[in-house]
Amino acid sequence: MTEIVLVRHGETELNTAGVFRGRADVALNERGRTQAEAVAAALSGTPVAAVFASPMIRAMDTARAVASPHGLGPIVDPAFNNIDLGEWQGREKERVRREQPELWRLWKEDPDALRVPGGESLADVRERAYARTLELVDEHGDSRIVIVSHRSVAKLLAGALMGMESGYFWRFYLDNAGYSVFGFNEGAFVMLKWNEACHLNERTVEYF
Numbered sequence: 001m002t003e004i005v006l007v008r009h010g011e012t013e014l015n016t017a018g019v020f021r022g023r024a025d026v027a028l029n030e031r032g033r034t035q036a037e038a039v040a041a042a043l044s045g046t047p048v049a050a051v052f053a054s055p056m057i058r059a060m061d062t063a064r065a066v067a068s069p070h071g072l073g074p075i076v077d078p079a080f081n082n083i084d085l086g087e088w089q090g091r092e093k094e095r096v097r098r099e100q101p102e103l104w105r106l107w108k109e110d111p112d113a114l115r116v117p118g119g120e121s122l123a124d125v126r127e128r129a130y131a132r133t134l135e136l137v138d139e140h141g142d143s144r145i146v147i148v149s150h151r152s153v154a155k156l157l158a159g160a161l162m163g164m165e166s167g168y169f170w171r172f173y174l175d176n177a178g179y180s181v182f183g184f185n186e187g188a189f190v191m192l193k194w195n196e197a198c199h200l201n202e203r204t205v206e207y208f
Contacts, residue, residue: 002137002184003144003192004161005043006154009054009062010035011176011204018093021150022085022119027057035177035200036065042199043179044069049143052077052136054150062177063148074148079132082150083125086118093208108208112166122156122169129153130160137184151206154180161189175203 010032014021028036043066053063053074059082063074088096097104106114115121129149136145149157155172159165161182174180174195181193197203 002140002142004133004137004182004184004189005048005144005146005179006157006182007039007043007062007066007146007148007179008151008154008174008176009056009058009148010039012058014090015176015204015206020085020088020091020093020096022082022089023056024090025057028061031202031204032058032176033061036062038199038201039177039179040065040069042196043146046144048072049140049145050075050136051146051148052080053148054078054080054082054153056082056150059148059150063146066146066148077132077147079128080147080149080153083122083152084118084120086116086120088116088119108170111169122152122166125153126156126160129157133157133161158182158191158194162191163189170207173207175200 010028012026012032013029014026048070051063051067051072051074053059053076055076055078060074067074112122151174154174155169158172159168175197177200178195178197180195183190183192
């Protein structure tokens with residue numbers, strides 16, 4: 001059986017500041033680095049064939065920590081890059097709520113219908129991440145691979161692996177440096193773990 005481990009990167013200052021990240025390339029903060037080491041330790045006991053990561057610094061630094069105990073280096077894969085949020089990137093969420101109330105309403109109530117000006121839709125992200133994951137399953141056979149990515153990407157990919165079409169984006173919660181595990185056997189994916197976070201001493205709750 002192939003196992004896919006989805007890891008969300010560790011915390012950054014923008015996570016705690018209520019700011020949309022998207023493709024804003026922000027590094028891990030001190031707690032994020034501690035979280036990266038913690039998830040690396042949690043995943044160190046089972047052999048890993050390869051570690052793939054979004055090109056964003058926060059994902060790559062988390063991926064380096066995860067890959068190190070296995071004698072690996074992370075492989076940059078743009079298919080797992082964060083959603084492009086266009087003009088929202090680096091913008092405070094409260095400002096978006098105040099200045100663009102209709103787009104904010106869509107973000108909270110019907111994100112599948114939203115495309116931020118200059119950015120991607122959820123369907124765009126889902127399609128690229130899912131297609132690449134299927135390729136990795138074919139390439140790596142009966143082994144365990146890790147994908148280090150972002151909240152939006154991991155949630156959308158999880159839904160795709162479970163055969164969910166839409167309407168689930170806010171029904172999945174993910175901690176910074178939490179991880180989820182999916183098995184692939186006889187042509188189907190099964191969720192083995194979701195948002196495992198027992199290795200974390202502190203958690204940053206972020207719903208929207």
